[in-house]
Amino acid sequence: MKKLILLSNFLFALILSSTAQEALFxxxxxxxxxxxxxxxxxxxxxxxxxxxxxxxxxxxxxxxxxxxxxxxxxxxxxxxxxxxxxxxxxxxxxxxxxxxxxxxxxxxxxxxxxxxxxxxxxxxxxxxxxxxxGGHAELYKTNDIPHGSVTRRWYDSPGLGMDRRITVYTPPGYEKSTEDYPVLYLLHGAGGDEEAWISLGRTAQILDNLIAQGKAKPMIVVMPNGNVIQDGAPGEGSRNFYKPAFMIPKTMDGTYEGAFEDIIKFVENNYRVKAKKENRAIAGLSMGGYHTLHISRYYPNTFDYMGLFSAAIMPREDATGKVYSNFDQTLQQQMDNGYKLYWIAIGKTDFLYDANKEYRAKLDSMNMPYEYVESEGGHIWRNWRVYLSQFAPRLFQ
The missing domain is CATH 2.60.40.10 (Immunoglobulins)
Structure with a gap:
């Protein structure tokens, strides 16, 4: 028996060695x-x-x-x-x-x-x-500072009839603290999912660095999946492994916006948050900017901070849901209720530049207050990371 055990251990070591050598060579x-x-x-x-x-x-x-x-x-x-x-x-x-x-x-x-x-x-x-x-890229690096935590959770969405996966960033010290925190809901663009902002957008690194520098308030950042026919990102949900697609059904037809309260309820029931309008922000890029515009208007007394990053403001044939009805009236109501920041940013060569210009003209005609940032470049993550690093310090001050 002893010889068998020794032989077994030798064979196991040999397999490990050969595997390591294969990876090396x-x-x-x-x-x-x-x-x-x-x-x-x-x-x-x-x-x-x-x-x-x-x-x-x-x-x-x-x-x-x-x-x-x-x-x-x-x-x-x-x-x-x-x-x-x-x-x-x-x-x-x-x-x-x-x-x-x-x-x-x-x-x-x-x-x-x-x-x-x-x-x-x-x-x-x-x-x-x-x-x-150097410069703004220092925010994208993992530096020797206190770090927050990134978790993937599953929440029940009665509005969509399924459990869904969500990514949540909690700031440094959250686990040991007893205090409540404000929340930023950060939405991805077409083709993205609940992994986009954390991987492509470097959200955790940006927030860790801004908080360590005293430039941003400690906050929870919630990154949902905006594709309502998915319960999770490709490779992470119940469909398991399949090729991701750029535009999938029902992403911009009002279904996501109409069910967004499910996400807010989950966060406010499971995290220590300040559950008031002045402590909620919502922002998104491209399709996520479109969602931000409509969610904040459809729930007009829910968010005090809105960020539209290269927002996909364009007419859509499938935009027939209840969320898109009474657009002017609900936008007016959102303005009348008051808010602290309506922030719009876009690159000069972005293919959505003209659509954003038209939307700003509409806001101007209503005397609806907003701040506008125009950058170089187009519809790219390089801009959206910068927009997040500019927007986050303006929140909850």
């Missing part, structure tokens, strides 16, 4: 990306049999691209150079502070960098990421 022993002291970045890829290798990333000049939502700005491409060892290389110009993403194109086939394990998913595409520090 299958990996390319190449540094990519390599961020230099002057903030240029070198990318490398070992592909000796490739005829052409390109890189695409948001640090390259933009190009026009056709998307399901029309023509938009997209990342350009650059060619890598092959050396005698079969390693392809590309070095950027000096880059400014930012969280960047990129992918390789090997003979036209798009793939991620095998030397960079850090990835984010945007709808159905995965890209590598890296950070150039």
């Amino acid at each position: 299958n990996a390319q022993q190449i540094i990519s990306p390599e961020v230099h002291e002057d903030n240029t970045v070198t990318f490398r890829l070992f592909a000796p049999n490739a005829d052409a290798v390109e890189i695409t990333g948001d640090f390259l000049p933009t190009v026009k691209m056709e998307t399901p939502m029309g023509e938009m700005d997209g990342p350009g491409k650059a060619s890598l150079t092959k050396d005698e060892n079969g390693v392809w290389t590309y070095t950027t110009e000096k880059l400014g502070p930012e969280l960047y993403n990129y992918a390789f194109l090997i003979d036209g086939f798009r793939t991620t960098d095998p030397n960079n394990p850090f990835l984010i998913r945007d709808v159905a595409s995965s890209t590598n990421i890296f950070i150039i520090g």
Whole structure:
């Protein structure tokens, strides 16, 4: 028996060793990306049999691209150079502070960098990421400061007839504290889900850093899934693994907005919150900005702070639900009830720029107070992370 146990332990160790060696020897022993002291970045890829290798990333000049939502700005491409060892290389110009993403194109086939394990998913595409520090990008880094907690919870939604997954950020010290906190409801765009703001938006890092710097009040941030036919993100809900889609049914037909009280009730019954209008904020990007506009109007005495980030303010044929009726009257009521901040931000080259301009003209005609921020760039996460870092310090002051 003793010999059998020893043999079993030996075989187990051998399996672990071979697995570790396989992971080691299958990996390319190449540094990519390599961020230099002057903030240029070198990318490398070992592909000796490739005829052409390109890189695409948001640090390259933009190009026009056709998307399901029309023509938009997209990342350009650059060619890598092959050396005698079969390693392809590309070095950027000096880059400014930012969280960047990129992918390789090997003979036209798009793939991620095998030397960079850090990835984010945007709808159905995965890209590598890296950070150039300094300036606003310091907010995107995990620094040596107190940290909040990020949890994924499930809540009952009677309005949608299912249990649903939600992401919740609680500020540093929440677990040991007895105090109540204000709440920001932060909504994603089309193709996103309850993972979008926490991964692509760097919400936890931004809030941790702003709170540590004394620039934002400690707050709870609630990030729901705005796709009402899903109980959770692809790979996390009951449908398990399937390809995410950009626009799915019922995302902008009023169903989500009409059932939003289910989320508020869950949060206020399960977290220590200040359950009053002056302690509730709601904001969202693109489709989430559209939801923010209509939720805050449909429940006109619920939120004191609204943030519309590149809001998808556009007419829709499926927008026939009760939520969209009496638009002018409910918007007027929202104004008459009063609020502390109605914040609108958009990039100058965003394809939704004109729609937002028309909406601001409507607010001007009503004398409805708002603040407006216009930035460079288009419909991109680079803007939305900045908008969050500008909006959060304005809350609950």
